[in-house]
Amino acid sequence: METIIEKSLEEAFEEKIAKEIRIEPKDWMPEQYRKTLVRQISQHAHSEIVGMLPEGNWITRAPSLKRKAILLSKVQDEAGHGLYLYSAAETLGTSRDQMIADLHSGKAKYSSIFNYPTLSWADIGAIGWLVDGAAIMNQVPLIRTSYGPYARAMVRVCKEESFHQRQGFEIMMSLCNGAPAQKKMAQEAFNRWWWPTLMMFGPKDAESPNTEQSMRWKIKRFTNDELRQRFVDMMVPQAEFLGLTVPDKDLKWNEAKNGYDFGDVDWEEFWNVVKGNGPCNKDRINTRVKAYEEGAWVREAALAHAQKRAAREAANQAK
Amino acid sequence: MSQQKEWPLWEVFIRSKQGLDHKHVGSLHAADAEMAIQNARDVYTRRMEGVSIWVVESKHVHASNPDEAGAFFDPANDKVYRHPTFYEVPAEIKNM
Ligand SMILES: [Fe+2]
Ligand SMILES: [Fe+2]
Ligand SMILES: [Fe+2]
Numbered sequence: 386m387e388t389i390i391e392k393s394l395e396e397a398f399e400e401k402i403a404k405e406i407r408i409e410p411k412d413w414m415p416e417q418y419r420k421t422l423v424r425q426i427s428q429h430a431h432s433e434i435v436g437m438l439p440e441g442n443w444i445t446r447a448p449s450l451k452r453k454a455i456l457l458s459k460v461q462d463e464a465g466h467g468l469y470l471y472s473a474a475e476t477l478g479t480s481r482d483q484m485i486a487d488l489h490s491g492k493a494k495y496s497s498i499f500n501y502p503t504l505s506w507a508d509i510g511a512i513g514w515l516v517d518g519a520a521i522m523n524q525v526p527l528i529r530t531s532y533g534p535y536a537r538a539m540v541r542v543c544k545e546e547s548f549h550q551r552q553g554f555e556i557m558m559s560l561c562n563g564a565p566a567q568k569k570m571a572q573e574a575f576n577r578w579w580w581p582t583l584m585m586f587g588p589k590d591a592e593s594p595n596t597e598q599s600m601r602w603k604i605k606r607f608t609n610d611e612l613r614q615r616f617v618d619m620m621v622p623q624a625e626f627l628g629l630t631v632p633d634k635d636l637k638w639n640e641a642k643n644g645y646d647f648g649d650v651d652w653e654e655f656w657n658v659v660k661g662n663g664p665c666n667k668d669r670i671n672t673r674v675k676a677y678e679e680g681a682w683v684r685e686a687a688l689a690h691a692q693k694r695a696a697r698e699a700a701n702q703a704k
Numbered sequence: 705m706s707q708q709k710e711w712p713l714w715e716v717f718i719r720s721k722q723g724l725d726h727k728h729v730g731s732l733h734a735a736d737a738e739m740a741i742q743n744a745r746d747v748y749t750r751r752m753e754g755v756s757i758w759v760v761e762s763k764h765v766h767a768s769n770p771d772e773a774g775a776f777f778d779p780a781n782d783k784v785y786r787h788p789t790f791y792e793v794p795a796e797i798k799n800m
Contacts, residue, residue, distance in 0.1 A: 413771065
């Protein structure tokens with residue numbers, strides 16, 4: 386009996402997926418679907434939150450008031466993205482505290498790109514242009530992802546994301562049109578960020594065991610390699626416009642496939658950073674843990690205050 | 705003092721412009737209603753997406769059961785006559 390019910394539930398679920406009907410929080414879903422989503426959405430949320438750190442590093446040193454206001458706004462957006470995504474993950478039955486604990490313990494991952502340092506102001510341009518560009522490439526298809534709350538969060542995120550890329554491109558453009566030393570700064574930042582950005586699309590399809598199931602459940606719509614190819618095809622002309630050289634000697638237009646051939650990512654470096662040995666992994670987590678711990682008294686006080694006020698109101702009403 | 709550590713969860717509804725309904729936009733954590741409204745402003749209206757905000761603590765929302773949606777919404781299924789397209793209006797009759 387149990388298994389018959391289970392089976393018909395699963396069939397109903399598969400039917401919805403096939404018909405492009407979104408899955409909503411209280412709908413029945415396979416345990417593995419739920420787990421995959423919690424992992425992916427919380428990982429995405431953590432990336433937005435940790436992603437504030439490399440850029441936050443330059444807010445006080447932005448070269449003008451205008452740039453400072455823009456960067457502040459962008460970083461604030463990323464906090465918002467983290468919050469939309471944490472909320473989406475919570476609809477699957479996990480708690481905010483649990484997700485944060487998993488981030489801090491290292492159990493949960495976040496995008497490795499944020500484990501690289503921002504050495505010069507040009508890195509802020511490169512991040513907006515390349516990293517947010519890659520994020521958009523990854524996120525736009527997620528607007529059609531099969532889980533409703535995740536898809537809706539992505540609509541908001543994507544709307545806000547395009548200003549991020551444009552402000553980054555504008556920073557790069559200013560530097561590239563500036564003095565030779567500024568142009569050099571831009572090129573150096575480009576060299577630093579190009580390869581880590583290509584890693585953002587994840588391991589090669591052949592080495593990405595979760596991709597196939599995620600595609601079947603329509604959580605993912607394109608494979609890692611497909612998105613990486615699109616990104617390269619989109620970015621190379623933009624780099625040419627800026628007068629920057631793509632740091633890849635194997636980069637070549639391939640007429641037959643109507644796209645670029647490009648060199649292989651250093652996968653050893655990729656896995657090394659994923660495992661926690663990137664230039665900033667420890668620093669990023671320590672910063673998050675410190676902020677969380679030092680904020681604990683504020684969270685407790687706010688709750689105590691709210692409870693006291695609620696009790697006082699209840700007493701007044703009883704009079 | 706209570707054992708509760710996480711701030712309660714609130715559902716956020718926003719009226720995007722005067723004359724429209726409040727619409728559910730998402731949720732957030734806050735210690736009380738006042739903070740929930742302030743946080744909702746910062747999280748959900750950074751680009752003038754709203755002129756009014758409602759917050760409701762999530763535990764107060766009651767929902768219909770999706771597993772019973774078929775039977776629950778069934779009474780409306782066979783009542784096509786509730787729609788204007790059910791009725792045939794002669795071509796001579798205008799503006800109906
Ligand atoms: Fe973001
Ligand atoms: Fe993002
Ligand atoms: Fe962004």
